[in-house]
Amino acid sequence: MADFHAPAPDYRLDGYKAATEQTEDDFFSVTLSDDMLVPLAEHHSADGRDTYLLLYDRTAIWDIPGTAEYVTLHITRDTTQRTFDFAHGRHPVIPLAQNWLIRQGCPAESAELSKNHGPRPADALTARLEDMLRANPDDRYTVLDHSTDNPCSFDFGIEVSTLVHDSHPDSAQAPYRLFLEETTKDFRSYTVREGAFLTAEAADSWVRERSAPLPMAPAPNGMVGLRAEAARARSTVKAGGLAVPPAAVAPSQPAAGPARVRRSAP
Numbered sequence: 001m002a003d004f005h006a007p008a009p010d011y012r013l014d015g016y017k018a019a020t021e022q023t024e025d026d027f028f029s030v031t032l033s034d035d036m037l038v039p040l041a042e043h044h045s046a047d048g049r050d051t052y053l054l055l056y057d058r059t060a061i062w063d064i065p066g067t068a069e070y071v072t073l074h075i076t077r078d079t080t081q082r083t084f085d086f087a088h089g090r091h092p093v094i095p096l097a098q099n100w101l102i103r104q105g106c107p108a109e110s111a112e113l114s115k116n117h118g119p120r121p122a123d124a125l126t127a128r129l130e131d132m133l134r135a136n137p138d139d140r141y142t143v144l145d146h147s148t149d150n151p152c153s154f155d156f157g158i159e160v161s162t163l164v165h166d167s168h169p170d171s172a173q174a175p176y177r178l179f180l181e182e183t184t185k186d187f188r189s190y191t192v193r194e195g196a197f198l199t200a201e202a203a204d205s206w207v208r209e210r211s212a213p214l215p216m217a218p219a220p221n222g223m224v225g226l227r228a229e230a231a232r233a234r235s236t237v238k239a240g241g242l243a244v245p246p247a248a249v250a251p252s253q254p255a256a257g258p259a260r261v262r263r264s265a266p
Helices: 021-031 094-103 124-135 200-209 224-231
Strands: 037-044 050-057 070-078 083-091 141-149 158-166 176-183 189-197
Touching (some): 124 189, 176 200
16 A cells, blocks of 8 residues: 655755746646655755656546556756756656656666565566666667556556557567556566557557457567466456556545555565
């Protein structure tokens, strides 16, 4: 469950003002419900100019269905003028959020999660696929769509589907890849699987219909055994297709019952 006693995000903006009115308005919009933002990772540069935050947004479950649950912030400060600006993103899974922070300049080790008591990767294949998304070597993956299904109940697991275009030459025959993350209903472990599709429409149809097992992506060298094992497992049937959530954090009113934070460790 979410830690309702989690510390507030540490923006470190005392004595600073927004660089422009637009920055002020945007920052207010993104942090309006910051009492519902749970810090998972943070880094503050030694010179005081940069802050990087990875946050879990507990209001996402009351937003548009499918809304991604992870928010990243990169705050930049002019220490002479005492002003700040910022960039932010919203992400369906932690590895993509970490990738965003690293590309903004956050040291890779500082993008690692500070807590270590969430569900664990169920197998080596899950860990390898997360590493690939986190690194995104040569910008091979372009995120096209994603959807988060968090029923906020211990009677059901949590599922996140992320559709990407894979530009690697080895993926040319099926360049649309669907990364499917499924967390068990007991919240102990999760798996990530990679499906391969000829078109984005085919991937979306699979998400909606689930009439066949996920068509597993071909195994790279050394991964044949892991792929074969994964292929024997069918994905949980869920309704609904992919939906792109809004870029900014929308203010929401809490509903009855606590939200479950999907993960506090990669």
